[in-house]
Amino acid sequence: MKSIRLIAAIGAIGAFAAVPAFAADTITIGMTVSRTGPLNTDSVSQLKGSELWRDEVNAAGGIKVGGKRYKVRFVEYDDQSQGGRVQQLYTRLILQDKSQFLFSPYSSGLVATAAVISEQYGKIMLIGGGAEGKTYELGNKYLFQCITPADQYLSGAIAELKEHNPHAKVAFVYSDDPFSKAVVAAARDQAKQAGFSVVLDESYPPATTDFTAVINKVISSGADTFLGGGHYPDGATLARQLHDQKAGLKWVSILVAPDSEKFKTLGDAANGITVPSQWEPQVKYKPVFGPTVEKFTEMYRKEFKDAPDYHAASGYVVGLLLQHAMQQAGSIDPEKVAAELNKIDTTTFFGRNKFATDAGHHGLQLAHQMVLAQWQTKNGQLVKEMVWPDAARTAAVVYPLP
């Protein structure tokens, strides 16, 4: 009996001893995802992209760094689209789950909250969904924004619109959240510089479910152009109500929401709506490493039976850039990896990426370019076409709105 106990004890010690050996060959990446709450559509999409990267890496035997292979393990929690949860969960991800690297939550507001924690503990956090630029002006050292900042979101729409209507009368109607406010703050100046007049400037609470009153204001203002929105639920509701109330607009650009494939479920209300996009499956970038645009799109379709949107692509690219930096550093030491991320100036299927390294803007994205997509009806089907810039154009823009 005693010998059995002894063998069991030795076995147990052996099992415990085996854990660190396993952990040493595994890289743990922590993140929160808005599985519930108003941000869930885009946030889950971003997670799917990251999971696709992780599965690809692990299927290939892990990331090869300095002669050693590391498998990737994710620890993720539902942040319920709430900043308070993000703060608790990122602390947990770092202290309890021992995450070595972090991926950001989705949306500027949640990223700003998570950044406080990641910086406090000196953890590298790659940002796939947090466009507001202010977060990068606070002297942070370990944040890396992989998407185009908010101040450039509507520049494509304004440039394209100027070709068709140099004296556009613009109604800015946007969600009262950090991202949307940052987008509109820059777009307001860009619109004025383009010679447009701003006839309405109104924000609404992010949880708004009925836009009847706001749309009446748009109609009263005599606007022919609508620029604004926020995230998925409000953006999609706005599109539906603009259509139902026949707002008489010639151009409608809505942030974020129309990029999702789900936007198609709005039917006629989706037709003609333009959306600034970080990436579309039709882009023609030539990657230096990682999958091609076609390969990524095919992998995503195979895995999730749906077309990838830009959140999925940004979810994948954060993993890809981290992998690249580790391989270049030949180490998983955070300081060395951060130094490689600082040096990055490269092109993947997602486009070009380069981070600001000056103390005043560290981590801000400098090189990535956006495109402008529009829902158009082709053979009775709604399809998303790229209409700006010229180099990326897959169809002529439909102006005015059908």
Add this chain to the structure above:
Amino acid sequence: MLGLLASVLDGLLIGAVYGLASMGITLIWGVMDVVNLTHGAMIVAGMFGVYLLAGAAGVPAYATLPIVLVGGFLVGVALYWIAVHRVIGQPPLMSLLATFSVNLVLVGLGTAAWGTDLFNVPVSLPGFSLGRYTFPGTHLMAAALTGVIALALYLFLYRTRLGKAVRAVSGNREAAGLVGIPTSRVLALAFGLGVALASVAGMLIATMFPFTVLSGEAYQLKSFVVTVLGGLGNPTGALLAGLALGLLEGLTTPFIPVSWTLVIEFVLFVLVLISVPGGLPTLLRRRRSA
């Protein structure tokens, strides 16, 4: 000027639906002194009712109304026996906690089943135009159906024996029991009716706006304002107060940023509670007697 008129009309159309939703909450409060915190979840249940029946089963959107009404009623009766019956007559906090817990369970189940994605019920109904302003057909239809349902509820409460029994229990439960009214069954009926009204309101809202599992909360909050404004326990008052709230929204939004609407509504809520706890009906009675 036309803009203001359009805004007021839009406010009244949506106000009618606020009224319908609040009639459910106020009926339950009036009859059994229970603040039904499953109200928001039941509004969402009505939204999903029309979404599933119209989307998956292909039933025309408005034809789902009787199904949602009956379904809501049955769910309400079941909820009454499961969660509410045993806390009747207990301090108000007990029923508040009981319905709050059921609400959390229902929202949790809904989130597990559908996530918090946005759902859209496409309804195509010709609208009515006034200059550049268009009133969508769905809004007009929702207001019209609200009128029909409110009238039916009135006739039920004032012209049928069962309705009179509901009012008798509402007036004095013990006395009603003494004259042979089966009070528990009447309470279950009233709870069923309240939930049915919430579900139908949800169904009508879903024809107008896209929704998520969490959309009920906003309408539940509005329903509280309307209920207080309309006088607790007074269904007719609730409908009038719904219209009044809609009118207030319509009159104010052209002149102030929309973010202020909720602030104004809740200031009104507090003011009414302080100065006229009986709501609009008390105010009207005071006027008449003065």
